[in-house]
Amino acid sequence: MEFDLTDEQRSLRDLARSFATRTFDETAVRAQLDTEHGFDRDAWRALGTDLGVLGLTLPAALGGDSEPGAPGHVELALLAEELGRTLAGVPLLGTVALAGTALSHVGDDPGGLAAELVGGVVDGGTVLALVATDARGRWSPDTTDVTTDGGTDGGTDGGTDGGTEVRLTGTASHVLDAAAADTLLVLARTPDGPRLHVVRAGAEGLRTTPQTTLDQTRRLALVRFDATPATPIGTAGAAAVAAVAAARDVGALVLAAGAVGAGARLLETSVEHAKGRLQFGRPIGSFQGVKHRCADMLVAVEQSRSVTYHAAWTLDGATDDDPRTAVDLATVVTAAAFPALAKNTVQVHGGIGFTWEHPTHLYYKRAVGDAALLGGRAAAVERLAASVLDAAS
Amino acid sequence: MSTATTTSSTGTGTGSDPGARRARALDAARAVVASHPPTSTPRRAFLEACFDAGLAWVHFPEGLGGLGAEPGVQAAVDEILQGAGGPIPFWLNPMGYGMAAPTVLDHGSAELSERLLRPLYVCDELWCQLFSEPGAGSDLAGLATRAEKVGDEWVVSGQKVWTSSAHLARWALLLARTDPDQPKHRGLTYFVLDMHGPGVEVRPLRQMTGEAEFNEVHLTEARIPDSHRLGEVGEGWRVAMTTLMNERSAIGGGSSVRGSGSIGSALRLWRSRPDLHTPELRARLVELFARADAARLTGDRFRIEQGDRPAGAEGSIGKLTGAELNQEVYEFCLDVLGPDAALYSGYGPPDETDETDETGGPGGPGGEPVEDYGRLFLRSRANTIEGGTSEVLRNILGERLLGLPGDVRVDTGKPWREVPRG
Structure with a gap:
């Protein structure tokens, strides 16, 4: 039943919280800010092999743990919430939610390529990047600026027979974890419509240039392809667009869940400070100006949690709602609530909240950065409006 | 049957x-x-x-x-x-269904529950709540209505205000002061009062909508048998808290049906007047929809997570967000209506033949909103005051749920009769 966590789900949440708390204290999180890729490969491997939580939503047929009776989105949301609490540096969003989901939707996998990649994701050995933005970083399968030459090495690819090598040319910007990825999953235009392609790191003509990000805990890169060898995967056209849309839905769920965890942590920090900080001889939390700000933060966290869990249960098929609408609602609510929570945390903390030493700015930047990913809040608002206002009543 | x-x-x-x-x-x-x-x-x-x-x-x-x-x-x-x-029972007998019933069950005798609950539910007997007074609004515990024990009865005198449905109600939940020498929270006792008994006078109180949905109730040596006391003498505040938490849950819990309530009115208006659509209004409405759905889902989640535990301060979240949302939704509706926002359905006495609003509550017979946007707009002004002001609710969230310290108080520990009032 929706909102009623099973004992297994509670255990998973506890496990994830204990892992995240142990592995990603503030020192560990800050240490990642200065590394090349912004995350910890050992922790990623531990999530895969020790905790075994990276295949929650990836199909069993490809080596994951997701089955029709246990799709795993509620579990993924709980994991993402706990990792979000500590700003854990792990590529859950790019590798599992985006690339993993897209691979789950490619359909026939005659060469076993999807299974090979998903297998690497599940054990934490592989980092993937989904390339589905255009040269200006806009999330849009319709305007992708990467094109295929239609095939080399003697084989033209008609868009159906996978495995034949083609070459990709073009540019994609704002690609999450592209510099760190072992393999890129690239949406490119073909004569038969958009299609996903697999490109290995180090491939000829592939250049990734890290971009300086507002949020240093998530890394974006500019990716250029110049007759880069690639292997098509899945069918071209509507199926590929649907796979990327499904990836965006699960990615948006992970972002929303991360916002819930991070928001809850911000509220705890603010309340702790409001209780302990004395001005005018009293804790500042006894002043209604501060207290009411904290109350509004509580409302924001609880509502964020409700819409996010609802999206997870709906993606699992456990409610009557439309999954995309439920995800868009979660984005609309959390992408406003999370930045607001961070801003309120800065305000409650006063001057200390504006310093580099205090962790709040890391959360604030995560909130602002996340709200700009996957098409951003504005696109989700537009889809939600089309779904609930414009549709015939 | x-x-x-x-x-x-x-x-x-x-x-x-x-x-x-x-x-x-x-x-x-x-x-x-x-x-x-x-x-x-x-x-x-x-x-x-x-x-x-x-x-x-x-x-x-x-x-x-x-x-x-x-x-x-x-x-x-x-x-x-x-x-x-x-029908939605809450709207038929809101004080009875949402507040009186759980309080009588928890704090009254078995005989009292047997006597009162069925007529309450089937609406043979409507209920009202005699809590607020002219001198005790948000500071409810400062109330001055006195109840004195005389033999097996309590004799009650004082004035109550903002009592909805008092003119229709057979029974009232009454909070009265039984010991003025105790600090204010400790001298209160909770009763069920027969509104048809002697010494109970109900006077309508006209509000900005033109209607008189609320009343003043003047009590002059009204009598209550001791068997109609809920909880122990001096325990009235604790009993009242369970009532108020149930009230806030009931108000805030609302319906779990998507697109019902005030946002449902707004959506119907939007669909019925495509000639008035603008991009700005569309953007506002979808934001309001998202907020309404977030509030609805939060109510659903709390109900499930609450399970069989008693209603808690979480209900205040629903009351707080629902009240503020209602106001903005009806402001939106008036903006959609354009020139018609300048008109009003009338300030005259209510049509006696119109029985759609017999309970005085903001709903029709089945709880469906009466699509009188101007009236709903004006009525929603009270949402952030009645049943706990938004300021008090934010204090509750801050202090009870988050554990923040209370404000500095000047009445703590003082006998009620020594606390300044006015």
Whole structure:
């Protein structure tokens, strides 16, 4: 039943919280800010092999743990919430939610390529990047600026027979974890419509240039392809667009869940400070100006949690709602609530909240950065409006 | 049809486990809908059937309108009953259904529950609440209405205000001061008052909508038998807190049906007036929809997570967000209406032949919103005041749920009669 966590789900949440708390204290999180890729490969491997939580939503047929009776989105949301609490540096969003989901939707996998990649994701050995933005970083399968030459090495690819090598040319910007990825999953235009392609790191003509990000805990890169060898995967056209849309839905769920965890942590920090900080001889939390700000933060966290869990249960098929609408609602609510929570945390903390030493700015930047990913809040608002206002009543 | 007489304590009704109790409740709801189709059955007969089947408050004991099921089951039962066209009991007798019933059950004698609950649910007897006074609004515990014990009776004198449905009510929940020498929270006692008894005078209080939905109630040596006391003498504040938490849950919990309530009114207006659409209004409406849905889902989640635990301060979240949302939704509606926002349906006396609003509540007979946007707009101004101001609710969230320290107080520990009032 929706909102009623099973004992297994509670255990998973506890496990994830204990892992995240142990592995990603503030020192560990800050240490990642200065590394090349912004995350910890050992922790990623531990999530895969020790905790075994990276295949929650990836199909069993490809080596994951997701089955029709246990799709795993509620579990993924709980994991993402706990990792979000500590700003854990792990590529859950790019590798599992985006690339993993897209691979789950490619359909026939005659060469076993999807299974090979998903297998690497599940054990934490592989980092993937989904390339589905255009040269200006806009999330849009319709305007992708990467094109295929239609095939080399003697084989033209008609868009159906996978495995034949083609070459990709073009540019994609704002690609999450592209510099760190072992393999890129690239949406490119073909004569038969958009299609996903697999490109290995180090491939000829592939250049990734890290971009300086507002949020240093998530890394974006500019990716250029110049007759880069690639292997098509899945069918071209509507199926590929649907796979990327499904990836965006699960990615948006992970972002929303991360916002819930991070928001809850911000509220705890603010309340702790409001209780302990004395001005005018009293804790500042006894002043209604501060207290009411904290109350509004509580409302924001609880509502964020409700819409996010609802999206997870709906993606699992456990409610009557439309999954995309439920995800868009979660984005609309959390992408406003999370930045607001961070801003309120800065305000409650006063001057200390504006310093580099205090962790709040890391959360604030995560909130602002996340709200700009996957098409951003504005696109989700537009889809939600089309779904609930414009549709015939 | 007779009232069943078996009773059992909450949560341990027939049926061995929560799943079985849930299934039994849902079966009972389907059976009532089949035997008493709400669209063709008189309202009272339908409500009687629901009460006797234990569907009034499923977590109440059997024989008292419940089945001993978990409170979370109520939403699924209501979906069946209301989905088939049944009324929303809360809107028929809001003080009775949401507040009096749980308080009487928890703090009254078994005889009192037997006497009061069924007439309450089937709306033979409406209820009101005598809490607020001219000198005690947000500081409810400072109230001055006195109750003195004379023999087996209490003699009550004082003035209450903002009493909805007092002119229609048979019974009132009354909070009165029984010991003015105690600090204010400790000298209060809680009663059930017969509104038809001597010494009770109800005067209508006209509000900005033009209606008189509320009343002043003047009590002049009104008499209450001691058997109508709820909880111990001096324990009135604690009892009142359970009532208020239930009130806020009931107001804030709202309906779990998507697109119902005030946002439903706005959506209907939007769809009915495409000539008035603008991009700015569309953007506002979708934001309001998202907020309404977030509030609705939060109510659903709290109900499930609450399970069979008593209503807590979480209900304040729903009341707070629902009230502020209502105001913005109706402001939106007036903006959609354009020139028609300048018109009003009338400030005259209510049409005596119009029975759609007989309870004085903001809903029609089935709880559906009366689409009188100007009136709803004006009425919503009170939402952030009644049932706990938004300021008080934010204090509750900050202090009870987050553990922040209270404000500095000047009345703590002082006997009530020494605290300045005015």
